Structure formats: structure tokens, C-alpha cells
Amino acid sequence: MTVISGAVLLPLASNAQAETVASPETQSFAGLSVESRFGRWEIAHIAPLDLGGRVLTAMPIGASSTDTASLFELEVLAKDESGGARPPAESARFSVFVRNSGRGATSTVEDHGLAAMALARYLEGVEEGVDASGFMTHAARSQTFHQDLRADLRLSPPRLLR
16 A cells, blocks of 8 residues: 655555565556555556546545545646646646536535645646657647537446445
8 A cells, every 4th residue: 555645655564565466457556556545545546548548536545436425526637737627736748537426516615626726736746758659638638529529428427436
């Protein structure tokens, strides 16, 4: 398990960490993996890069990933310098959006916005080492994948993961 404190990734001594074996379903991103902690949250799932972004399902530390009410999704896209859609948090290279199916019309849950800020703060410390190929800005993705995004049921609230 990993704990993120500010912009520092701190490994925890744990036998469970040594027993963790990567599987096809296991994803990592920017040094984060399932059970990585950042601020008051931890990663429940990391999806592969898709439609120009990477979705990380998060939850408060101590919550169960089978409790869908505690799960929420953060999506990492390339930062848009042109003044497009404003995410709750940005690093130098990435924008972190809260996925709430609101298409900009739904207020962001404060705790989820704070999690997006904590993730962006973490990314600032590691982003130079992150392969950003395949990431798109919100505007470019919307234009390129307009039909796919409209039909994408994955924009609904998070599902049970385990």
C-alpha cells in the first residue's frame, strides 16, 4: 500500500504489498495503484487510458469498494491552456475532473473536489515522469469522441468493483 502525503509518495511496510501481483485488471498510473492513498482518499480502481483520459475511482480511506455510495470517479485529461472547460484542479500538464454525469450543470460534491485537488497536487510532483501520450484536452476529446461520449454509459455513477 502507498500513502501520498502532499506531493510525496510514501511506501508503507506491509506484507500485503509484497503479496500483490499485477493482473490484467490491475492498472497503475503516475506511481499510483489500487489502495494508494492521497489525502483522505484511496484508489479503488484505475481504468486504462480511454477516450483521451484516465479514470481513477476513489473513496474515503476506510470505506469499502463494495459500497457504491462512497465511490466517486476522478478523470485525468491533458491540461487545456485555451480556456475550455474548467476542472476543479490542475497540475502543470493535467486537468483533474470529477465525473458526476452533470455535463457542467451539476455542482461538484465538495469532498470530491478536494480529492481532485489532492490528486492534482500529487501529479505536480511526478508528472514529468508520466507518459502523457494519448491524453487529450477536454475540448479535443469532446470534439473527437462526441458521439462516443454521448452514448458512454460509463459516465454514470461508479459501479461495484469487487
